[in-house]
Amino acid sequence: MRETHTLKDKITQLSIILIPILVTQLGMFAMNFFDTIMSGKYSPIDLAGVAIGSSLWVPVFTGLSGILLAVTPIVAQLNGRGNKKEVPHTVLQGVYAAVALSLIVMVTGGLVLNPILNGMNIEPEVRIVAKEYLIALSFGMIPLFIYNVLRSFIDALGMTRVTMFITLMSLPINVVFNYLLIFGKLGLPALGGVGAGVASALTYWLITLIAFWVVHTKGPFSQYTIFRTIHKPDLAKWKEIFVIGVPIGLSIFFEVSIFSAVTLLMSNYDTVVIAGHQAAINFASFLYMIPLSISMALTIVVGFEVGAKRLRDAKIYSWMGVSFALLLAVIYGIILLVFRSEIAYLYSDDAYVLKLTAHFLLYAVFFQLSDAIQAPVQGALRGYKDVNITFIMALVSYWVIGLPLGYILANYTTFGPYGYWLGLTSGLTAGAITLSGRLLFIQKKYRKQYSH
Template identity: 65%
Template sequence: MEQTHGYRQKYKQFLIILIPILVTQLGLFAMNFFDVMMSGHVSASDLAGVAIGSSLWVPVFTGLSGILLAITPIVAQLIGSKEKKQVPFMVMQGIYVSVFVSILVVILGFISLDFLLGRMSLDPEVHRIAKEYLIALSYGIIPLFVYSVLRSFIDGLGHTRVSMFITLLSLPINVIFNYLLIFGKFGFPQLGGVGAGYATAITYWCITLISVYIIVKQVPFTQYKVFDKLQSVSFKAWKEILKIGVPIGFAIFFETSIFSAVTLLMSTFDTVTIASHQAALNFASFLYMIPLSISMALTIVIGFEVGAKRLKDAREYSILGVGVAVGLSAVLAAFIYLFRDQVAAIYTKDPAVLALTKQFLIYAIFFQLSDAIAAPIQGALRGYKDVNTTLVMALISYWVIGLPVGVVLATYTSLGAFGYWIGLIVGLAAGAIGLSSRLMIVQKQVRLELKKSAS
């Protein structure tokens, strides 16, 4: 990354960083997208089972991997402040944290999986598919979390095109193994939706091994010599990572887990409703990768500028990022409205599921506008290393406001399942308003602190 002057240069550098991140995020989410979509072409039970398994896994993964996102602002600020020698040490500590977190997830999953699925009034076949899908996917948890750290290191240096390259290499692997294991082609067992879990686990191993190879062999990563020395565990460094990462992770968890909570509550509806809800939500989540990518790009560029104490440039990047997100969200909203028939047909051929999915997609339009504001601002705040208030806002917006509104509307009005979606929209809007206020406060505080230190 380089210092920029004016919005034109910033826009150019921002796109250079953003576009590869966007391709990477779409690619990573495409694994889940193809899992759900391809399983839906086996049966409604496979679609519902994989979708429910994914809805339980995604908030766990995004929340805990959010902890590891701390490596991105740490690396970006170290580079901005010319402290490159500290980078390999912090990356290795991040890898140690990722392994610890992975083992913890597997243990907790082993203990709680039957309980969680048992609390849902699922058809026995849907229950079986969801459980076995998650077990299959668990074989790739350790490499996935390690990859999250390596990717944060790569992105923190501003080389987001490398992450894009890794994802583009791995995506065909996921699709191929989905095809082989879901449908039982070329002598492989026909596992249905469960096969998608094994295919995804294999893909997680691939992207991790590719990342290690690139960091060891390719310039400019070789200069950091990340794997040349086995660093001793530093709990002081763990504390620094967790101090930034835990609020990030929990904020993401509160946002993503609200969708899982809604899925749990909707388990009282029939299989058609569950499948339709999950198909529409899966597509809305796919589109969410755009504001999320803008958020991640803002963390990098703002972290770099804050590390170099160029606060005016950091503020200009935040304005630029939110503007780009809002513009794109308007385009996406129009796309969903105009092509909802075609989108629904991607997931299923079942007439009942198809009709209901189209109705859910109308509500997904309103997700786009709130996400376009909230997600980029979260990324900007992470660039300033301001994460604790975001955590509290996420908890209040989604769990104190959004979920209760959804429960009331779904239970006491004729909206039924759609009431939960309105609750989600209200929660997302509340989060967007709160985060906007927080960013203005933080920018003012940082500016005043810098003036005091200079005087």
């Protein structure tokens, strides 16, 4: 990370940080992407089971790992101020917090998983696949949470290419594990969708071990000597991480969980509708990695500039990122509109599933535009460490506006299951408008504060 003086320098620096983050996010999501595609090729029941399992797992993982993303703005601002001595303690305490969070999730999941699945109106075979898929994933939960802390530290230093290479190394291994375990190759049992969960858990262990080795032995990370002096848990540092991280995690949770809630509500429809919805939401979520990556890059560069009290540069970076995300959303929105039928073939050979998936993707065109605004704006706000009001805005937009409206349209109009997607679009649009207003307010507040 370095100070920039011209618009060209800022574009270059943002690109250097953004592109590896994007590749990393696409790689991480590709694990779930291939889980879904390859399970769908095994059978519609396994596709539906993985869909239900993912709808329960993804909001929990993204929300709680979002708490650990607090390490990024904390380390970025420490580096911006030139205060590097506090960085190792912050990262180590983040690792402790990651282990604690993962253990809490595993215990809680063991208590509530059966009641949740039994309360859903799904076929018994789908319920079994969903449960066993989640159990398999749980064996990789602790390393995955630790990896998120290590990745936040690496990214906060601007060395985003490192996590990109780690992810690119692990992705082919995940696909091979999927192939072997889902379809039962090389003498292994054919586990179907459950095999996808086992493959992902093995891959999570792999990327965490690689990240640990890099942080411990390779520069510039080894200069921080994070694991050479092991301190006991520091509750005061946990508090700092959680004060920033909990609102971040809840904001992400409320956004992601609305998609999962819709999938769960879809259980009132037949297995084919669930499969079509899940295929479409999976591809739309794959595209969401673009604005999400821009969001993560903005947290780093905005946090660095705010730490150095260069508020004008922070503001330029913020709106540069939003503009870039919106431009890309228009481009891939057109691609979705034109090629949605061809995209559907990636997920299934069933004619009815193909038809439903293509129709769902039509609605995805519209909410991608709102995503392209609200995600980068949230990233910029995290760079300012403004997280509490953002969390409230996310809650209202997604759960007070988006989901209730979707439920009404799905159950009391002729839109049917597509009504949920219209509700999603409305919630994301409300979030984009309110969060943009919040960013303008915060930038004005900081300008007044430092002018005095």
